[in-house]
Amino acid sequence: MWAGVDVGDTRKGFHYALLGRGDGVEIGAVRDAAALSELLSVRRVELVAVDSPIAAAPLGERSRLGERLLASRKTGVCGIRWTPDMSRMEGRRSYYGWILNGLLLYAELERSDIRAVECFPTASWTRLIGKRGSCSRAAWTSAGLARLRLAADPSNQDERDAVMAALTARLCAWGLTESFGTIVVPLAGALDAARARG
Numbered sequence: 676m677w678a679g680v681d682v683g684d685t686r687k688g689f690h691y692a693l694l695g696r697g698d699g700v701e702i703g704a705v706r707d708a709a710a711l712s713e714l715l716s717v718r719r720v721e722l723v724a725v726d727s728p729i730a731a732a733p734l735g736e737r738s739r740l741g742e743r744l745l746a747s748r749k750t751g752v753c754g755i756r757w758t759p760d761m762s763r764m765e766g767r768r769s770y771y772g773w774i775l776n777g778l779l780l781y782a783e784l785e786r787s788d789i790r791a792v793e794c795f796p797t798a799s800w801t802r803l804i805g806k807r808g809s810c811s812r813a814a815w816t817s818a819g820l821a822r823l824r825l826a827a828d829p830s831n832q833d834e835r836d837a838v839m840a841a842l843t844a845r846l847c848a849w850g851l852t853e854s855f856g857t858i859v860v861p862l863a864g865a866l867d868a869a870r871a872r873g
Contacts, residue, residue: 677848678720679794679840680711681833682727682780684772689780692827692837693718694845700827702834708776712783723784724794724844726836727777729857731761741856745798752860753801792859794843796836802861803842823866845869 681690688706691714705711715723732739738757746754758764764771784791801807804819816835820827823842829835843861846852851865862868 676718676720677841677844678715678718678723679796679837679842679844680723680725680727680780681796681837681840682725682773682777683833685776687773689776690833690837691715692829692834692841693720694825694838694841698824698826700825700838700841702827702829702837708780708783711780712787712789715784715789716787720789722844722848723789723791724840724847724859725777725780725784725791726794726796726840727780728758728774729781729791729793730778731764731774732757732759734760734762736760737763739856741854741858745795745855745858745860750855752798752855753795753806755795755797792844792847793857794840794859796839796843798855798858798860799839799843802863803839803866 677694679692688704689711690704693701737759742755742757744750745752758774764774781791800816800819804822807815813832820835827838829838843859846861846865846869847859849869851868852859852861
């Protein structure tokens with residue numbers, strides 16, 4: 676069992692998706708990081724991919740190396756919002772509250788001995804279904820989800836991103852991802868390689 680989590684601030688909470696070896700996906704939402712960690716522990720999740728930075732930038736920095744690599748022209752995966760150092764995030768809690776909530780989740784997962792990786796669903800969507808182009812994010816990911824052949828019926832973008840995070844976790848467990856710093860992204864061709872495994 677693998678899981679993906681889309682992180683919101685403390686008011687919004689967490690959307691999650693659970694994915695086994697087949698194509699069935701379970702989707703849900705939990706407000707509290709400890710409750711989500713407990714749920715994932717009970718479900719015996721092997722690996723969870725979290726759509727939130729796993730750490731702040733180093734002191735005095737406005738972004739992390741992995742983010743810069745992911746967005747560079749050389750890699751050309753996709754753009755990303757920068758994660759600053761902790762003092763900048765603490766000073767703008769209304770904007771960065773979701774990242775701070777994500778850090779709470781990582782701490783809870785570590786306490787529960789659940790292995791977690793950082794993912795950025797936009798990068799995963801881009802690698803697996805192609806660049807977004809001029810269509811809306813909702814249209815792009817909805818069409819992409821149909822191509823993934825997963826039995827999932829997400830009702831909003833947070834749920835679609837949680838499904839993509841869960842798929843990223845499964846591909847990571849199968850050795851079909853690469854890392855940009857701490858950000859795990861599916862390899863090009865990962866879906867074909869995964870399908871070949873059966």
